[in-house]
Amino acid sequence: MVKYLKKRKLYAIAKSLIKEELPSCKDCKYTFYRGSEWITGGSYKISSLACGAWIHINRCRFDEETDDFVYEEEIYSNFWDGKYHYHSINGKPVAMDVS
Numbered sequence: 001m002v003k004y005l006k007k008r009k010l011y012a013i014a015k016s017l018i019k020e021e022l023p024s025c026k027d028c029k030y031t032f033y034r035g036s037e038w039i040t041g042g043s044y045k046i047s048s049l050a051c052g053a054w055i056h057i058n059r060c061r062f063d064e065e066t067d068d069f070v071y072e073e074e075i076y077s078n079f080w081d082g083k084y085h086y087h088s089i090n091g092k093p094v095a096m097d098v099s
Helices: 007-017
Strands: 029-033 036-041 044-049 055-063 068-080 083-089 092-094
Touching (some): 007 036, 007 044, 007 055
Antiparallel strands (some): 036 044, 055 068
């Protein structure tokens, strides 16, 4: 049986991982299907494998310099000991503090 994180837990994990302000949890829509779950709200889409082994955060923002929308993608994975040990932004690995 698949064990989902559910809306509030997935939202809390995402909020602890990113520095920008998320829309409120009650303003987000939660969906799950076949072992994956996701939240959409504002310019964010936060998705996860049901057990939280990885978290995928998509963000869309308007860049005034280029006068176009910019899509940013963050992935957190390798979860053990209560922490994610791998982080990438737009496909490029980022060093993480794992202390």
